[in-house]
Amino acid sequence: MMKLMKRLTTLFILVFTLVVPITAAETDITDIGIAKYYTESVKKETYLRNGVYHVTHTGYTSAIEGEVTDMGMGVDEEFVPNKYYAQQVSILDIPATSNASLIPWAYISDSAWNLETVGKIAKDYESKHPGEKVIAAVNGDFYDINGGKMYPYTPNNIHAANGDIFKSVHTNSAVGFLNDGSTNPLVGNKPIIRNAKPTLAIYDENDVLIKEFMIDQVNEEPNSNETSVLYPRYGVLEHQQPPKSISVDVAGAYIVHNGEYSIPYSGVPGIFGYESDSQDFFGKGIITDFGDGSLGPNDFAIKTNNTEVEATLKIGSKIRVQYEFTGDFENVDNIIGYNQAILYNGSKVGNIKQRAPRTMVGVKADGSYILSVVDGRQPDKGMYGATTAEMAAILTHYGAVEAYNLDGGGSSAMVVLDEQTDTFKVVNTYSDSKERPVSNALLVVVKNPVLEIKPVEITSSSIKLEVDVKIENGFNQDNLYVELNGEKKPVINNEVLFTNLNKQQNYRYEVYYKDNDTYIRLNIYDEIKTAKNQLILESINIHYEGNDLVFYLNILDSDNVFVSGKVILDDREANIIKGVAIFRGFKGSTFDSFKPEIVYNLGTVEGEKTTEISDYVIYTEADVLIDFSMNKFNNFYQPND
Secondary structure (H helix, E strand, C coil): CCCEEEEEEEECCCCCCCEEEEECCCCCCCCCEEEEEEEEEEEEEEEEEHCCCCEEEEEEECCCCCCCCCCCCCCCCCCCCCCEEEEEEEEECCCCCCCCCCCCEEEEEEEEEECCCCCHHHHHHHHCCCCCEEEEEECCCCCCCCCCCCCCEECCCCCCEECEEECCCCCCCCCEECCCCCCCCCCCCCCEEECCCCCCECCCCCCCCCEEEEEEEEECCCCCHHHHHHHCCCCCCCCCCCEEEEEEEEEEEEEECCCHHHHHHHHCCHHHCCCCCCCCEEEEEEEEEEEEECCCCEEEEEEEECCCHHHHHCCCCCEECCCCCHHHHCCCCEEEEECEEEECCEEEECCEEEEEEEEEEEECCCCCCEEEEECCHHHCCCCCCCCHHHHHHHHHCCCCCEEEECCHHHHEEEEEEECCCCEEECCCCCCCCCCCCCCCEEEEEEECCCEEEEEEEEEECEEEEEEEECCCCCCCHHHHCCCCCCCEEEEEEEEEEEECCCCEEEEEEEEEEEEEEEEEEEEEEEECCCCCCEEEEEEEEEECCCCCCEEEEECCCCCCCEEEEEECCEEEECEEEEEEEEEECCCCCCCCEEEEEEECCCCCCCCCCEECCCCEEECHHHHHHHHHHHHHHHHHCCCCC
């Protein structure tokens, strides 16, 4: 018997509570005439990604007579003009060059507003926006804290996020964020003009806008050439959460069942003379049906007699219905409500004369955003709270030229991200016994790099990942790391390899960014499973049995990964059954080549794979070699001595 060989490689991140006079050592005093502020010490500070900086200062404010009329809840003492009162002030400085955005967000589920802590609201945003990361946040607008409105727990004013206008009620108490890195990224103290009728936007499967149409009727049948939006009404006296809906029956309509959002008017009857069920609506979702049906919570519908609208709509279309703004706020995608302006053109404009915990948002002359929380109602801890005059002095001290007062009191909260644990830490001292849940929050959001990660080689003991950076978003791809099995490894030449792993085990990988010596978790992760042991084709024994050419394949398959296989002989095939492939009646014929083809499954997400295995030993006899083309033999095989 002659022995032949062929080889081929196979792929396989002790405030003292004092009222004190100023001392000569305190030289950095901001004096705006009606109030003063200076800092004493740094209590906490955190350098966040993208150049965002947090600091909590202990400091002192004073005000002249008449600028403080109430020392605030929990402060049992008389105000003394021009004396310095202890304060705790938390600041977030967001440089215009940081590529960080201010985005309002609310925890809305089942088309109902919910009260949640600032940290939970931030996590909800991340869950709905893969690739984006919240690094800090403060509480937002005043809100329906007791659930007394017809649609409970709503913010008092406008709420818009990333172009979606969840609440558009008419008010001039709103501030918008362009997030464009300019020196004028904030739009506030401006009249807000809303379209009288909502807009219907229709998108393709990639969320690209196809067409926009004006909606003519709200919860009314459309007239000739008109379009209507229909959605459930809510009982005026049904103050409950979620609100009790009054279902609406529709006929001949494009229906969105269980949409992303279906949020009706959120005020109380009679405000501004508006009807309670037809003056505000936000709906977003995919059309599921056409025809007749009943609309409940999470549902809304479009009914049209406009041929152009009808030609654009279809089952499966993604649509959005909302009232939109004109004027100064027309192209502002992110808007939140406020209580009073604090600074405008560098001067105090508000008139709040009661000390209380405060949350503020503002902008510097260079376009940098600034967020601030002043703690209060805790004089024994050195936290008196601030009036408008004191807020203006504090914000001027940190460089603000325009600023607005958000909700305060027990709602005031500032959280920053702990990159190591991927959790939010409250950095101020809230005046309630615990952190208060709120209706919305103002988030500091950055974008993670856009990555395409895929396995390129999985064995029973190793995983090799390919990391393709599609959009850097300000991150240096040379500083990307992947953690798996407790080991962080750098991405080199777009690849990272992990070895010494256990067979058939699920592993979670996470992507990090190394900034100096700090690993920043990027919220990019997935699970991947190691493989079973690869089968081995050790040898093939080829010989004639009568007129049949028989291939005996010695397959070592400890983990039973073999699925099927065949031997291809020129243009003929024979299935491998129990390690044997038979070509019936072949004797007397010739052949130029053969190859075994194996289908196997290593138990990974990749599923079944097919390979032409070529690393094996061949045993055969002279009569087989005679039928095998001699030129092929000479090219590919060398006989053993």
